[in-house]
Amino acid sequence: MAEREHFDVIVVGLGAAGSSAVYQLARRGSKVLGIDQYEPPHTLGSTHGDTRITRQAIGEGDHYTPLALRSYEIFRDIEKQVGEKLLLVTGGLMISSTESTGVNQVANFFETTLRAAQKYAIPHDVLSAEQIRIRFPQFKVQDNEMGYYEFESGILKPEACVRANLNVAEKAGAKLYVNERMIEYSEDADGILVKTDKGEYRADKLILSLGPWLPEMVGEGLKSRFKVYRQVLFWFDCSDSYENFVPGKFPIFIWDAQGERDAIYGFPAVDGKEGGIKIATEQYVSEVTPESAERSVSQDEIDAMFEKQIVPCFPAVKRTCIKSAVCLYTVTPDAGFVIDFMPGSERTIVCSPCSGHGFKHSAAVGECVAELARDGRTTIDIEPLRINRGALVKA
Numbered sequence: 037m038a039e040r041e042h043f044d045v046i047v048v049g050l051g052a053a054g055s056s057a058v059y060q061l062a063r064r065g066s067k068v069l070g071i072d073q074y075e076p077p078h079t080l081g082s083t084h085g086d087t088r089i090t091r092q093a094i095g096e097g098d099h100y101t102p103l104a105l106r107s108y109e110i111f112r113d114i115e116k117q118v119g120e121k122l123l124l125v126t127g128g129l130m131i132s133s134t135e136s137t138g139v140n141q142v143a144n145f146f147e148t149t150l151r152a153a154q155k156y157a158i159p160h161d162v163l164s165a166e167q168i169r170i171r172f173p174q175f176k177v178q179d180n181e182m183g184y185y186e187f188e189s190g191i192l193k194p195e196a197c198v199r200a201n202l203n204v205a206e207k208a209g210a211k212l213y214v215n216e217r218m219i220e221y222s223e224d225a226d227g228i229l230v231k232t233d234k235g236e237y238r239a240d241k242l243i244l245s246l247g248p249w250l251p252e253m254v255g256e257g258l259k260s261r262f263k264v265y266r267q268v269l270f271w272f273d274c275s276d277s278y279e280n281f282v283p284g285k286f287p288i289f290i291w292d293a294q295g296e297r298d299a300i301y302g303f304p305a306v307d308g309k310e311g312g313i314k315i316a317t318e319q320y321v322s323e324v325t326p327e328s329a330e331r332s333v334s335q336d337e338i339d340a341m342f343e344k345q346i347v348p349c350f351p352a353v354k355r356t357c358i359k360s361a362v363c364l365y366t367v368t369p370d371a372g373f374v375i376d377f378m379p380g381s382e383r384t385i386v387c388s389p390c391s392g393h394g395f396k397h398s399a400a401v402g403e404c405v406a407e408l409a410r411d412g413r414t415t416i417d418i419e420p421l422r423i424n425r426g427a428l429v430k431a
Contacts, residue, residue: 054245055201056402062208095145110399128189136292271312370427
């Protein structure tokens, strides 16, 4: 048998974090191979949907804010390299109340966001309900609601970001094998052996950045720590009031749940008058797998979204759903990330910046796992993201 080519690092899964990790490894001089079972960017995992929110003060925990701030720097640098806009600053409005029931399974989201903004000196305003009505009359806020407005929040273009990462990674010397599925991997005295449906590859280190395919690859002992849920994204018609929903007049937003309404989030109208406004919520009811998830969106789902979430909040948005999309969230018990070596291993790294708030951090996450693979340590503190933290061990 011919001798297998040996790499410093193999990265399996080339979505947001995986494509970033390949680039960060290659730019540091590592001999790196990236493998993906499809041709990224694609629509079967979590890295698609035209737009993703980016923000700097992080309500899921202020320990994420350094990742967000560093990601802004990396995305801006990659923009210069590829000559394409990846990050659009629109401002961001978070709306909450004393009666809110949280965002993304996280309690005290608004308070944590505000604390992170104060801790890291992130420019922001705190708004009363009346101030929100004056500045952003598109939102039908209640008297008991308040706002946090962050000036540098905005939009990332997920598909463009992945393409850009892979572009600069290849230019830096990375090898990319797409439409190639990993079947299994193993560790031995010589390092890592990765077997795919097309070949076998050796490496010193392995990064598993598999998104919703991760639970099937981490073994029964860890599988219960990662659950996969189907999410639906909607674009509703706002053509009659389009000028009020364009960037500059309408921010990205996250609106805490209150009463019967779920937490919702959304974006300005960035695709022209006929492109609609993207608004979505998050659902954590039925677990799925990438193979079992229903990829179409029913009229019942569209009607329920409009009646329950749109009608109480946005009077100017119309019932017509211009398009919809399905993506998958990989979620941990505490809605946090996992960036760590596999338990008992010094070679295999689990990279799961998941739970629905990972994309904004993906550039810095890629840098962290590259540092972890090369040096065994990271510049940004990832201790709260270790795989054996209490909330995950109890899962």
